[in-house]
Amino acid sequence: MATLKDVAALAHVDVSTVSRALNNKAYVHPETKRRILKAVKQLGYAPNLVAKSLRQGKRHTIGVVVPSINISIFGEIVQGMEEQARNLGYSILISNTMDDPQIERECLARMRTGLVDGIVIASTGENMRLLADIASENIAIIQIVRNQSPQFDCVAADYYECGYEATQYLVKLGCRHIGLINGHGHIRPYEERYQGYKKALAKAHLQEYVVAASKDGSQYFEDGYQATKELLKMVPSLDAIMVATDLQALGVIRAVKKAGLSVPEDVRIISLTGHPVGATLETAMTSMQVPSREMGECATKLMIERIESEDHSAIRHQQIVFQTMLMTRETT
Amino acid sequence: MATLKDVAALAHVDVSTVSRALNNKAYVHPETKRRILKAVKQLGYAPNLVAKSLRQGKRHTIGVVVPSINISIFGEIVQGMEEQARNLGYSILISNTMDDPQIERECLARMRTGLVDGIVIASTGENMRLLADIASENIAIIQIVRNQSPQFDCVAADYYECGYEATQYLVKLGCRHIGLINGHGHIRPYEERYQGYKKALAKAHLQEYVVAASKDGSQYFEDGYQATKELLKMVPSLDAIMVATDLQALGVIRAVKKAGLSVPEDVRIISLTGHPVGATLETAMTSMQVPSREMGECATKLMIERIESEDHSAIRHQQIVFQTMLMTRETT
DNA sequence: CTGAAAGCGCTTACAG
DNA sequence: CTGAAAGCGCTTACAG
Incomplete structure (x- = not known):
């Protein structure tokens, strides 16, 4: 690739003048500018973004740390992020942690070394100290989906309302024994959905039946399948199941059918x-639809705002909450 | 973050000595090295990868350009790539083109500006000239899934065999009117699967019934649904349908059921x-399972080999072909 | 309006 | 075994 120097030589000016002309940083004589642009075209010049980054201390790159992009809500979120980033001149560096804190640590350590201006993360919750360290180095941190700590920005859905509304909907349909297959551990969405479920049940004077999915991420078919077997053993009169993800729900359907019941x-x-x-x-x-693409776009926009506003630390943290939407379909 | 200079000051040596000690590039007196490592530890120093990149002309980053990572085979491929890259000290920069040649062009142009050492791409086939230009700038190019041009390496599955084996399996089950819902356009996997299908049908003296999915990527439910309606109108006695993806197959199932038939x-x-x-x-x-994770891992390994072997142009191009595996399940 | 110089954080010949 | 210097490709005060 041609460099600034090549362009400067061809246009008979100094590299600094070329730089100014290309970045519209100062007045450059129109005639000079014309010559420069001609040279740029002739050489097919494009600035070396790595050099630019080093000089300006900005990478125009956002790190994304999520459990998995494969068959998961994060796939859509990342897609929304990537599109938005591209439109705003940023790139996306991606890492899948599989919810393993050790892998998460490695990914964060790597990103910290000047690779990204900011990190969007759905974290395991086990590396919050490291995240705080990174934030203190002027790398913006935004949490997505999982609001693990109030000390960082967060873009998430209203999980309490989601649990509440789903439960109330089932109650209205006449369900009296509503099971909840919830994720494992101290992941905020799980806790909040449980609270919403609990509240709605209490209001209807119903009892709660909760089973936690296995501890390894809870995104999978097998989790839904096993948890449903457990629930049905526990509550033979069960008439509804709320479950964390669509994929788990496939496991639920299979277990229900295997028990000779129909959906x-x-x-x-x-x-x-x-x-x-x-x-x-x-x-x-039937599901509580999460506006994942919009959440991804929103997180990217917020991130770029943070990055470009210089004084990170001074800004108040934002908690952006999206509403989920009940989509009634054939499973209810 | 601390810099080399800080470490050098603390250890009372020159930055060049620190660099050598940390990269094991030359003998450094053990005692000096000890002091340096102590300083590194004390300061929590980690090298700035951007500066390193600029100096060495290597980014340790691989660009990935795919149609979509959301609910698609590429999600799994990218996950395989990312894991492998992480283990080998590389990062993944990702772009979704939605199979839009214009977006693809933008992504490639951006990656070309020093952001990546190599590009793994499942291309639309519309920017092959640009790809060749990029390759000539010593950025390695590897095709994945879609073998659009023999001038680049490629990691793909044996689509011909895939189409042939699937068809033959259906013939053995007694099917006599086998429809194929194929993708649109000059995408190699589609063409090869069609050839395999054709061959197997000819061998069994059966007629072919082919419908192309809509032209926008053919990854979707709606495609499968519409194409099935068409096929059933065309061939009322249809007894089998081969379709490009699982997601399209969901559309097929729905259309078949709606026509009052069962699967x-x-x-x-x-x-x-x-x-x-x-x-x-x-x-x-039932499906021809594609080893997508392995393909992603393989593409990454090959890419890193290419990057680290200096003389790209001299190497013969590799076409790595994975076998697909018939997984008989409930839809057949 | 433009040039010369310094510097972002590293690595790597070149001396010694 | 180690230091001083140059340079990767840019941007940005500082003069003029």
């Missing part, structure tokens, strides 16, 4: 992290 | 780009 006649099912794909399933999934 | 009794269905999620669907999907 939705005997057991109604609702997924609490609805993905558009739910509409296309064989028995279309 | 697999009346119509058997097989997906030609099987994803593990197929096993979890309500009617588990």
Whole structure:
């Protein structure tokens, strides 16, 4: 690739003048500018972004740290992020942690070494100290989906309301024994959804039946399957199951059918992290749809605002909350 | 973050000595080295990778350009790539083109500006000239899934065999009117699968029934749904449908059921780009499973080999072909 | 309006 | 075994 120097030589000016002309940083004589642009065109010059980064201390790159992008709500979030970033002249550096704190630590350590201006993370919650260290080095941190600490910005959905509304909907349909298959551990979305569920049940004077999915991320079919077997053993009269994700819900459907029951006649099912794909399933999934693409776009916009506003530390942290939307389909 | 200079000051040596000690580039007196390492530890020093990149002309970053990572085989491929890259000390810069040649062009132009050492791409096929230009600038190019041009390395599956084997399997089951819902345009996997299908049908003296999915990427439910309606109108006695992806297959199932037919009794269905999620669907999907994770890992390994072997142009191009595996499940 | 110089944080010949 | 110097490709005060 041609460099600034090549352009400068061809246009018979100093590199600094070329730089100014290309960045519109100061007046450059129109005639000079014309010559420069001609040279740029002739050489097919494009600035070396790495050199620019080193000099300006800005990478125009955002790190994204998520459990998994494969068959998960994060796939759509990342896609929204990437599109928005591209439109605003940024790139996306991505890491999948599989919810393993050790991998998360490695990814963060790497990103910290000047690779990114900011990090958008759905964290395990085990590396909050490291995150704080990174933030103190003027790398912006934004949490997505999982609001693990109030000390950082966060873009998430209203999980309490999500749990509350889903439960109330099932109650209105006449369900009296509503099970909740919830994620494992101190992940905020799980806790808040549980609180919403609890509140709605109390209001209807119903009892709660909760099973935690296995501890390794809870995104999978097997979790839904096993948890449902447990629930059905515990509560033979179960008439509804609320479950964290669409994929788990597939496990729920299979377990319910295997028990000789049918969906939705005997057991109604609702997924609490609805993905558009739910509409296309064989028995279309009723779910609380999460606006994942919009959340990704929002996180990117907020991130770029943070990055470009210089004084990170002075800014008050924002908690942006999206509403989920009940999509009634065939499983209820 | 601390810099080399800080470490050098604390250890009372020159920055060059620190650099050598940390990179094991030359003998450094053990005692000096000890002092340096102590200083590194004390300051929590980690090298600035951007500066290193600029100096060495290596980015330790791989660009990935794919149609979409959301609910697609590419999600798993990218995950495999990312894990492998992380283990080998590389990062992944990702772009989703949505199969739009214009977006693809933008992404490539951006990556070209010093951001990456190499690009792994599942291309639209519309920017091959640009790709060749980029390759000539010593940025390695590896094609994944879509072998659009023999002038670059490629990691793909054996699509011909995939189409052939799937068809033959259906023939053995007794199917006599086998439809193929294929992707649109000159995308190699589609063309090769069609050839395999054609060959197997000819061998069994059967007629072919082919419908192309809509032209916008063919990854979607709606494509499968519409194409199936068309096929059923065309061939009322249809008894099997081969379709490009699991997600399209969901559309096929819905259309078949809507026509009052059942799966697999009346119509058997097989997906030609099987994803593990197929096993979890309500009617588990028979499919030709593509080893997507392994393909991603392989592409990354090959890429890093290329990058680190200096003389790109001299190397013969490799075409690495993975076998697909028939997974018989409930839709057949 | 433009040039010369310094510097971002590293690495790497070149001396010694 | 180690230091001083140059340079990767840019940007940005500082003069003029």
